Amino acid sequence: MSMSDEELVMLVQATRDASGFGELARRHQAGLRIFLRRLSGDFDRADDLAQEALLKAFNGIGRFRRDARFKTWLYRIGYREFLQSARREARRRQAHMEFEAAAEHQPPPAGPDGALDLSRAMAGLGDGEKAAILLCDALGLTNEEAAKVMDAPLGTVKTYVRRGRERLREAMTAETAAGDGKPAGEPSAGGGA
Amino acid sequence: MTADRPISELKDAAARDMAALEGDGFAMRVLLTMNRRRQRRQIMIGSLGAIGSAVAGAQLTHLFGAVSTLPGAERLGAFADPEMIASCAVAGAVAIVAWAMPGRA
Numbered sequence: 001m002s003m004s005d006e007e008l009v010m011l012v013q014a015t016r017d018a019s020g021f022g023e024l025a026r027r028h029q030a031g032l033r034i035f036l037r038r039l040s041g042d043f044d045r046a047d048d049l050a051q052e053a054l055l056k057a058f059n060g061i062g063r064f065r066r067d068a069r070f071k072t073w074l075y076r077i078g079y080r081e082f083l084q085s086a087r088r089e090a091r092r093r094q095a096h097m098e099f100e101a102a103a104e105h106q107p108p109p110a111g112p113d114g115a116l117d118l119s120r121a122m123a124g125l126g127d128g129e130k131a132a133i134l135l136c137d138a139l140g141l142t143n144e145e146a147a148k149v150m151d152a153p154l155g156t157v158k159t160y161v162r163r164g165r166e167r168l169r170e171a172m173t174a175e176t177a178a179g180d181g182k183p184a185g186e187p188s189a190g191g192g193a
Numbered sequence: 194m195t196a197d198r199p200i201s202e203l204k205d206a207a208a209r210d211m212a213a214l215e216g217d218g219f220a221m222r223v224l225l226t227m228n229r230r231r232q233r234r235q236i237m238i239g240s241l242g243a244i245g246s247a248v249a250g251a252q253l254t255h256l257f258g259a260v261s262t263l264p265g266a267e268r269l270g271a272f273a274d275p276e277m278i279a280s281c282a283v284a285g286a287v288a289i290v291a292w293a294m295p296g297r298a
Contacts, residue, residue, distance in 0.1 A: 018228065021224075022220060022223075022224045025220040025223055029214070029219050029223070030210070030211045030214035030215050030219075033214055034207055034211060034214065047219070051219075051223050051226060054220075054227075055223065055226065055227055055230070058227060118199070118202050118203060118206055121199065137200050137203050137204060138203050138204055138206070138207035139207065165199070168200070169199050171199075172202075
């Protein structure tokens, strides 16, 4: 019979057993990478962040108090890695502002048949909205768990989820209408978080 | 378009991605990286610990040489011997290295 996450965490905390941690990593790496890939929009960078998050989780597993699911704690480390990386990226861009300004305004590539695909619609959301709907809608976490991952108040996360869904819907409705040749408003601008 | 379409598309995309990423060996690569970093750490701590202990061991007997001249040192018996004190200090340093080696510190 396979061990639960809780049992594996206790085993790794007691023995620092790498194979036990490997099993935890195997179970949760896909969710973590999906979260970070959608959040950053860059698969390679997301995988690097996921790897760093897993290594930090192993090194810091002694500090995990088991007051939340292991998955929630791991996503929280991943989210922090993403935020740090985004800040570094922002500083780098600041330094190369003129060059980057041109690239910044290029919209993400369109999906097949010109439709605004999901990635393109997601790109219009702020980081907080993106993270909240990814955690709650795509990865099945509760609002409370998402709040723990994002280290944000529950009310803020609920607002992010509601606003993120609305903006995603708006963006996709607008594109569908545009695809049908009907006049439609522009998708709402990004930012917000 | 139904109101829930974007959310259901997001869920479908996540389920597709999940299936694709499940068995691509990422966890194994992370474990290999983890082992490499652990080995590097062990080599580094081991080397520095060995060099430090050798240097300290050579110097400590001189440093603790003064202990046996202190008043009341004769009551400590063999423990006032500089070589004994130096051995204890090096043993303590080795114990700290052994404790830190698995990543506790």
